Amino acid sequence: TQLLEQSPQFLSIQEGENLTVYCNSSSVFSSLQWYRQEPGEGPVLLVTVVTGGEVKKLKRLTFQFGDARKDSSLHITAAQPGDTGLYLCAGLGNNDMRFGAGTRLTVKP
Amino acid sequence: EADIYQTPRYLVIGTGKKITLECSQTMGHDKMYWYQQDPGMELHLIHYSYGVNSTEKGDLSSESTVSRIRTEHFPLTLESARPSHTSQYLCATTGTSVGELFFGEGSRLTVL
Numbered sequence: 156t157q158l159l160e161q162s163p164q165f166l167s168i169q170e171g172e173n174l175t176v177y178c179n180s181s182s183v184f185s186s187l188q189w190y191r192q193e194p195g196e197g198p199v200l201l202v203t204v205v206t207g208g209e210v211k212k213l214k215r216l217t218f219q220f221g222d223a224r225k226d227s228s229l230h231i232t233a234a235q236p237g238d239t240g241l242y243l244c245a246g247l248g249n250n251d252m253r254f255g256a257g258t259r260l261t262v263k264p
Numbered sequence: 265e266a267d268i269y270q271t272p273r274y275l276v277i278g279t280g281k282k283i284t285l286e287c288s289q290t291m292g293h294d295k296m297y298w299y300q301q302d303p304g305m306e307l308h309l310i311h312y313s314y315g316v317n318s319t320e321k322g323d324l325s326s327e328s329t330v331s332r333i334r335t336e337h338f339p340l341t342l343e344s345a346r347p348s349h350t351s352q353y354l355c356a357t358t359g360t361s362v363g364e365l366f367f368g369e370g371s372r373l374t375v376l
Contacts, residue, residue, distance in 0.1 A: 159306075186362040197270075197354050197367030198307075205362060243307070247363035251322075252297075256306040 158182050159246055159255035167261040171233050176258040178244035179226045185247050187220055187227050192241040192257070234262045267291060270355050270368035277345055278376050285340045285371045287355035296338040297365070299354040300324060307354065313338055345375045 160179045168174055178187070186205045190198035202211050204220035204227060211218045215238075217230040231238055241257045268289040277283055289296065294315040299307040309322030313332040327349070328342050342349055352372045356365040 188362075188364060190365075190367075195370070195372070197356070197370050198365070200364055200366070203362050203364050245307075245363075245365070251309065251312075252363050252365060254299075254307040256304070259304070 158248075158253045159244055161242075161244060161255035161258050163258060164256065165259050165261075167263065168234055170235055170262055170264050172262075173230070173232050174234055174260070175228055175230045176242055176260070177226070177228050178246075178255055180246060181225065182246065182248060182253075183224050185224070187224070187247070188245045188252075189218055189227070189229055190243040190245065192243060193239075198241075198243055231260075234260075236262045236264050238262050268355060268357055268366055268368045270353075270371050272371060273369060274372050274374075276374045276376065279344075279346055281345050281375075283342050283345055283373070285353055285355075285373070287338045287340070287368060288336050289338075289357045289366075290336065291357065291359055291366075292335060293357040293359040294335065295358050296332070297356045297358075298322075298328075298330060298338070298340050299356065300326065301352045301354055301370075311340065345373075347375045349373060350375050 188203045189201045192198040202218045207222045207224045209220045215232045219228050243257045245254045271286045296313045298311040301307045308324035310326040311330040313319045354370045355368045
């Protein structure tokens with residue numbers, strides 16, 4: 156059973172467009188992370204959110220943690236080809252980390 | 265930034281062979297993990313360790329075994345590889361209470 160549902164599964168956009176991807180669960184997490192993974196590599200941590208309602212910004216990326224700490228979103232402004240990759244969310248429950256299946260983003264020049 | 269290394273990066277072997285995937289970290293972290301990831305799929309936890317001489321099985325049933333004799337090393341062994349073991353294996357470590365994982369580059373295993 157997948158505890159974290161990510162949507163959309165695939166997203167292909169043109170350079171300069173904005174996008175939002177989602178990570179939803181029925182479970183409460185004490186923290187949630189977003190990772191980006193490129194082909195043939197391990198995931199790389201982008202951000203950790205801990206507090207319900209928390210918003211964090213990383214250049215053109217904005218991350219939000221839901222008030223109930225069950226869901227999160229990642230918004231990218233003016234996407235660039237370098238943003239292409241697999242975006243994974245992961246939630247920390249009772250001492251274990253659960254991953255979603257990811258959103259595969261392609262940004263075309 | 266964590267330094268975590270996996271070898272080999274790529275491995276193609278025949279059915280029935282014994283293989284060991286190596287994972288080493290230089291951060292002195294107690295917690296280490298092995299995940300299995302098939303293309304387009306989520307990461308599945310197959311083994312974890314919270315310190316020397318501590319190993320546990322994860323959610324995904326796996327025929328592999330692990331050992332943790334030293335803090336730095338967390339090798340994963342398949343005694344008799346099968347085509348169903350073909351996958352990417354990712355090692356990770358964390359040193360924080362919020363579970364931030366630092367991953368190695370992965371070992372892509374193909375069993376013919």
